[in-house]
Amino acid sequence: MDQTPPTPGSDTPAAAPETQAVFDGSRWPLFRLLAVNLLLTVVTIGIYRFWAKTRVRRFFWRHTRLLGDPLEYVGTGSELFVGFLIAVVVLLPIGGIYSLLQFFTLGTPGYLPLALDIVYYTLILFLIQVTIHRMRRYRLTRTAWRGVRFGLDGSSLRYALISFGYGLLSAATLWLAYPWLRVATMRYFFTHARFGDTSMTLDASARWLFRRWLVVAIPFGIATALLVVLYWSAIGEITALNQRAAEGQDVGNDLLQIWTTVVWWPALLFVAGSLVQVWYQVVEFRYLLSNVRVGGSGLRSEIGAGFVYGVYFLFWFLFFALGAALVGGAVALAPEPGDPKAIPAVAAGASVLGFFLLLALAGILRTVLVDVTLLKRVCATLSISNPEALERVVQSSAKLPSHGEGLADALDVGGF
Amino acid sequence: MSADVRYAARYFDGRTARPQSVRISIGSDGISIYRDDGVFIAAWQPDRIVLPERPRRDEPVRIGLDDTTARLVVDDPSVSEALLDAFPRANRRVRTNRRGLLKIAAWSMGAIASAVILVLVIIPLLSEQLARQTPDPIKKRIGAAALEQVVELIAYLPGERQRAAYCADRNGVAALRRLEERIFAGMVNPPEIKLMAVKASLVNAFALPGGYVVVTDGLLENAESPDEVAGVIAHEIGHVVYDHPTQAIFRTTAVSLLVSAVIGDFTGGVLIGAVAEWALNSSYSRDAEREADEFAITRLNAAAIGGTGLVRFFERLLKTEGPEEKGAANFVSSHPPTAERIARIRKLAIAGTPDGFRSLDAESWRSLKSVCRKTEARPPAFPSAAAK
Numbered sequence: 185m186d187q188t189p190p191t192p193g194s195d196t197p198a199a200a201p202e203t204q205a206v207f208d209g210s211r212w213p214l215f216r217l218l219a220v221n222l223l224l225t226v227v228t229i230g231i232y233r234f235w236a237k238t239r240v241r242r243f244f245w246r247h248t249r250l251l252g253d254p255l256e257y258v259g260t261g262s263e264l265f266v267g268f269l270i271a272v273v274v275l276l277p278i279g280g281i282y283s284l285l286q287f288f289t290l291g292t293p294g295y296l297p298l299a300l301d302i303v304y305y306t307l308i309l310f311l312i313q314v315t316i317h318r319m320r321r322y323r324l325t326r327t328a329w330r331g332v333r334f335g336l337d338g339s340s341l342r343y344a345l346i347s348f349g350y351g352l353l354s355a356a357t358l359w360l361a362y363p364w365l366r367v368a369t370m371r372y373f374f375t376h377a378r379f380g381d382t383s384m385t386l387d388a389s390a391r392w393l394f395r396r397w398l399v400v401a402i403p404f405g406i407a408t409a410l411l412v413v414l415y416w417s418a419i420g421e422i423t424a425l426n427q428r429a430a431e432g433q434d435v436g437n438d439l440l441q442i443w444t445t446v447v448w449w450p451a452l453l454f455v456a457g458s459l460v461q462v463w464y465q466v467v468e469f470r471y472l473l474s475n476v477r478v479g480g481s482g483l484r485s486e487i488g489a490g491f492v493y494g495v496y497f498l499f500w501f502l503f504f505a506l507g508a509a510l511v512g513g514a515v516a517l518a519p520e521p522g523d524p525k526a527i528p529a530v531a532a533g534a535s536v537l538g539f540f541l542l543l544a545l546a547g548i549l550r551t552v553l554v555d556v557t558l559l560k561r562v563c564a565t566l567s568i569s570n571p572e573a574l575e576r577v578v579q580s581s582a583k584l585p586s587h588g589e590g591l592a593d594a595l596d597v598g599g600f
Numbered sequence: 601m602s603a604d605v606r607y608a609a610r611y612f613d614g615r616t617a618r619p620q621s622v623r624i625s626i627g628s629d630g631i632s633i634y635r636d637d638g639v640f641i642a643a644w645q646p647d648r649i650v651l652p653e654r655p656r657r658d659e660p661v662r663i664g665l666d667d668t669t670a671r672l673v674v675d676d677p678s679v680s681e682a683l684l685d686a687f688p689r690a691n692r693r694v695r696t697n698r699r700g701l702l703k704i705a706a707w708s709m710g711a712i713a714s715a716v717i718l719v720l721v722i723i724p725l726l727s728e729q730l731a732r733q734t735p736d737p738i739k740k741r742i743g744a745a746a747l748e749q750v751v752e753l754i755a756y757l758p759g760e761r762q763r764a765a766y767c768a769d770r771n772g773v774a775a776l777r778r779l780e781e782r783i784f785a786g787m788v789n790p791p792e793i794k795l796m797a798v799k800a801s802l803v804n805a806f807a808l809p810g811g812y813v814v815v816t817d818g819l820l821e822n823a824e825s826p827d828e829v830a831g832v833i834a835h836e837i838g839h840v841v842y843d844h845p846t847q848a849i850f851r852t853t854a855v856s857l858l859v860s861a862v863i864g865d866f867t868g869g870v871l872i873g874a875v876a877e878w879a880l881n882s883s884y885s886r887d888a889e890r891e892a893d894e895f896a897i898t899r900l901n902a903a904a905i906g907g908t909g910l911v912r913f914f915e916r917l918l919k920t921e922g923p924e925e926k927g928a929a930n931f932v933s934s935h936p937p938t939a940e941r942i943a944r945i946r947k948l949a950i951a952g953t954p955d956g957f958r959s960l961d962a963e964s965w966r967s968l969k970s971v972c973r974k975t976e977a978r979p980p981a982f983p984s985a986a987a988k
Contacts, residue, residue, distance in 0.1 A: 283854075
């Protein structure tokens with residue numbers, strides 16, 4: 185399993201894959217739900233978001249059926265709200281102390297404000313890792329299937345240390361070590377996750393992923409190196425132009441030309457790398473999921489990257505078409521310059537509002553079109569080997585966390 | 601309701617993940633669950649029976665036992681009617697009952713109340729204390745940093761010249777010094793202030809921590825006599841004396857922290873933006889305005905300048921421009937000159953001369969008006985108090 189990609193055919197379950205997992209949520213009810221949620225969240229200046237999230241999760245869970253039986257989300261909005269209150273108690277003092285220190289170091293020359301920022305953002309980054317484990321624990325303990333809850337053991341501090349340590353290693357190796365970060369964190373998650381009393385395992389190799397990751401890392405690496413080299417060779421010209429600009433000459437066009445030559449090829453490579461990254465993420469998802477075992481049962485995913493590309497391209501095409509239509513409409517409706525009846529503040533306000541509306545709409549459309557389509561596909565290509573073993577699982581007596589994910593909400597971790 | 605209406609169901613007992621094929625009967629004493637061979641296996645009490653989700657057409661009905669994950673799944677849709685007939689309370693959502701909602705409402709009211717108390721009482725008190733405890737060198741440093749930021753920000757307002765410019769005409773600066781000396785005439789231990797003009801067409805004046813007092817070219821142009829400018833500057837010095845700028849920075853930062861907590865975006869770094877934003881936008885509290893007015897009146901009286909100039913300036917501003925002009929960055933919006941304030945100055949200040957030349961002579965006034973004929977990109981240096 186370590187060295188070879190998962191081959192379809194081995195371990196084939198008796199039932200056809202289509203019958204094993206299915207997502208049967210419809211888009212229109214979800215769209216209505218999300219639109220109402222958005223409205224209520226805006227009206228309540230954000231407080232409704234906990235109940236909004238809960239309703240969306242209930243929708244997604246309810247429509248995800250494994251072996252014919254749906255998942256059930258048993259969390260409540262008030263649990264999330266209490267978690268939020270606790271997070272405020274933890275984060276307000278940290279933010280307060282940071283602001284105070286910032287105040288006392290503002291305007292001091294040299295390294296002090298920089299050091300403060302580094303310490304603060306490191307702390308926040310670490311807290312985010314702690315939060316991820318706690319958030320997953322909350323979600324799993326609030327998920328039941330066939331009357332049995334999922335769960336997550338382990339310590340969120342240890343997860344944060346692993347994630348943070350491998351994160352530093354990745355950054356130090358210019359993200360070459362990224363697959364090791366992924367395998368280490370995912371292994372910690374899966375080996376501590378359980379269904380009822382039955383622990384899961386993940387048997388994955390970072391070296392297998394590394395060879396796929398190179399396809400992404402090489403264009404990124406070349407782009408970075410090229411950027412440095414090109415910038416280095418142009419630095420003399422740029423300094424000379426800046427000097428002329430300081431003397432009051434107009435050098436805008438010359439400067440733009442130099443920057444274009446410096447940035448053009450690296451930018452192209454970055455775009456290429458980002459496109460390949462979607463492929464890598466699909467491969468990684470398929471690989472990790474296919475190596476998860478729950479007791480005597482195993483999972484297998486056969487989702488392909490082509491489908492994912494198709495979904496994304498269609499979505500972005502739609503998004504830009506919609507954006508262009510809105511901008512075109514705004515331009516057509518905009519008052520003539522110099523029109524005495526035009527009120528600039530109103531026009532500016534309308535365009536700001538339109539922009540936020542487009543963003544909010546894009547979020548909803550993304551969930552309804554992209555997330556639902558991908559989830560349907562993930563379910564349709566998922567198979568479960570030896571499903572009978574799952575029937576032997578017994579409810580765990582481990583204690584449940586009493587409140588949910590406040591820190592994750594405050595630090596803006598995770599989607600729904 | 602007879603007890604022998606039976607439905608076929610799939611039963612998840614909440615202890616194992618094994619589905620069991622069962623028959624259930626619904627009666628006034630709850631749900632009884634029998635194995636297919638007729639052996640009784642469980643009874644659910646009436647008050648714990650819930651429908652965890654609203655029954656949907658063409659979907660099996662899921663029945664739950666409150667506080668557990670045990671479920672009965674019934675294909676026959678008529679079961680939900682029978683269930684609601686027998687147990688009308690089953691229609692509640694799992695574990696979100698009336699009392700739960702009341703509790704959340706109470707908590708939310710509590711949270712709103714504490715936020716209001718925090719904003720109206722605790723934060724102002726705390727920022728006053730913190731401002732008092734802040735050592736002067738730190739205030740000066742903050743003031744210097746804030747000054748450059750605010751002047752830069754003004755320069756990029758619509759209609760301005762996109763380049764920070766501090767007015768540096770020698771005679772004009774000397775006239776500013778003279779005006780400052782006139783305001784402080786006869787004062788024991790005058791505060792150390794750094795008075796300067798910046799080139800900008802908007803009409804404004806503001807004070808920053810560490811004694812920085814800034815007037816704009818636009819204000820000097822708008823003023824019709826030196827006594828008007830003297831009144832405005834005396835008012836701003838009042839803010840410096842009472843340390844309002846430092847307090848306001850603490851207050852704005854605390855409020856932004858609170859707001860970011862409520863709307864759920866907590867990545868910090870609120871102070872920097874808050875400083876510039878406050879200096880241009882937010883008004884001081886009415887108490888702070890009153891305190892600064894009182895200081896100005898005392899100084900204008902002691903220096904025999906009188907309140908006529910300040911009153912005239914306020915009245916003209918009120919008449920000629922509303923707060924809309926230049927967005928929120930003008931003097932009117934940051935120091936709302938209410939009728940009440942004007943009446944107070946009229947009552948407490950001695951009268952000046954109608955032409956308004958008690959603070960400066962005509963020649964100094966001309967110099968002051970043209971202080972921005974020459975500008976520099978950097979703020980002027982001020983000699984330390986010891987060197988004066």
